[in-house]
Amino acid sequence: MAGNECGQNKSETGIVLGFVEEVEPWHLRSSQFPSKVGGKPAWLSQSDLPGGLELECEKCHLPTALLLQVYAPILGQDRSFHRAIFVFCCKTPSCYSRNDNRCFKVFRSQLARKNDFYPYDPPPDEDPKESESDALKSGIKLCGLCGCIGPKVCSRCHAVNYCSKEHQTIDWKAGHKNECAGKEQTCSDHLNTFIFPEFELVTEPEELPAKDEKLGKTPEEKQGLELHPSDDGSAMEEKELQDMAMHETEDSKVFQKFKLRTAPEPEQVLRYCRLGSPLWVSSEHIPKDKDIPKCTCGARRLFELQVMPQLLNHLHVDSPGDSIDWGTLLVYTCEDSCDHGNKYSPEFLWKQDIGGDGTD
Structure with a gap:
């Protein structure tokens, strides 16, 4: 980047x-x-x-x-x-x-x-x-669940650290309870959700896009800027289109700009x-x-x-x-x-x- x-x-x-x-x-x-x-x-x-x-x-x-x-x-x-x-x-x-x-x-x-x-x-x-480890080279132990500072440690296996009681509880219920047998391990092997x-x-x-292209406009959007027949064969009056444009809110204009800019x-x-x-x-x-x-x-x-x-x-x-x-x-x-x-x-x-x- x-x-x-x-x-x-x-x-x-x-x-x-x-x-x-x-x-x-x-x-x-x-x-x-x-x-x-x-x-x-x-x-x-x-x-x-x-x-x-x-x-x-x-x-x-x-x-x-x-x-x-x-x-x-x-x-x-x-x-x-x-x-x-x-x-x-x-x-x-x-x-x-x-x-x-x-x-x-x-x-x-x-x-x-x-x-x-x-x-x-x-x-x-x-x-x-x-090998990946839940400890930095500086010696700081990291939470086995989220990877942030882990000052707490599992009292049973003493091998997994946690940032908080909440994360220890989540990890315990997710599978560490079944894995924690007092043997050496660096982190829980179960899926971290x-x-x-x-x-x-x-x-x-x-x-x-090239300057002569409408930025992000689809053919349907371009067509919508022009007079075109409706399903019953009648044409939409230009005045109606102008009225619709006048009622377009500032917020919808900003959102349309967002969509057009990101469309490519x-x-x-x-x-x-x-x-x-x-x-x-x-x-x-x-x-x-x-x-x-x-x-x-x-x-x-x-x-x-x-x-x-x-x-x-x-x-x-x-x-x-x-x-x-x-x-x-x-x-x-x-x-x-x-x-x-x-x-x-x-x-x-x-x-x-x-x-x-x-x-x-």
């Missing part, structure tokens, strides 16, 4: 699109600096990880799960030679009320090229043949453009400058990336009642990408849902 500002990208729009792709698990380990969806976090800095209250949903106060992480170094800025954005979200469907961002958490981690955790040279593009399905995020620059690449799950502008799904609930809190260093937070609703198709979260849902998620990060050493810096997420008369 390119971490340059929008104007420096070579694509026509300066926007990088992200798509999910299945790969072998070793591609998604920390040593490969991945961009990915779901699974356990591939932590960048291996010390000073966020945990506890920092990763709790502010509505139900349960631990959140990794939604995605984006590797986004900033060219020319040594302290951001390695840089990643981590987005976590709650797994409780009822927490997803309209335009409410309290069930999301965002963190930024960055390292210089010379650092305490990784070689100076890029990693080889081959399987390192290392807490984390989201894991994919690599692959990217390509956004390219618009309907499978996109991410749009990246640091210091650029997002693609809104609604004219409602668009933040003003005062709505985006400044970074802890005092600098402004500016737009960096947005998560698209198409990602929901890959997460297996549909349910008859409440469901994990969003129109789009906008991530704002420190304009200066300030330096906090090995610590993870909290950033800000704005949730925008599709317009309408929805209520919390």
Whole structure:
């Protein structure tokens, strides 16, 4: 994932699109600096990880799960030679009320090229043949369920760590109870249903259709802009069309723009453009400058990336009642990408849902 500002990208729009792709698990380990969806976090800095209250949903106060992480170094800025954005979200469907961002958490981690955790040279593009472990090289033990800091340990086998009592209970019921026989093991071998399905995020620059084409217009949509016979053979009067256009709401215009812009690449799950502008799904609930809190260093937070609703198709979260849902998620990060050493810096997420008369 390119971490340059929008104007420096070579694509026509300066926007990088992200798509999910299945790969072998070793591609998604920390040593490969991945961009990915779901699974356990591939932590960048291996010390000073966020945990506890920092990763709790502010509505139900349960631990959140990794939604995605984006590797986004900033060219020319040594302290951001390695840089990643981590987005976590709650797994409780009822927490997803309209335009409410309290069930999301965002963190930024960055390292210089010379650092305490990784070689100076890029990693080889081959399987390192290392066994995966629920512990970092720094010695920090990770939760066997979600991959975050795991200060608690199973009192029976003393081999599996957990971030919370809730995750220990989930893992116990899911199968650890049957596996836990006091023998050495690094994590439960049963299916982990807490984390989201894991994919690599692959990217390509956004390219618009040729200038003489209607962006994203289908033949049927183009025909709808002209007079055409109805089923009974009569023609719709031009005045009627003009009246329909006048009654089109601002919100529907914004949503139509969203659909037309994404139509050439309907499978996109991410749009990246640091210091650029997002693609809104609604004219409602668009933040003003005062709505985006400044970074802890005092600098402004500016737009960096947005998560698209198409990602929901890959997460297996549909349910008859409440469901994990969003129109789009906008991530704002420190304009200066300030330096906090090995610590993870909290950033800000704005949730925008599709317009309408929805209520919390």
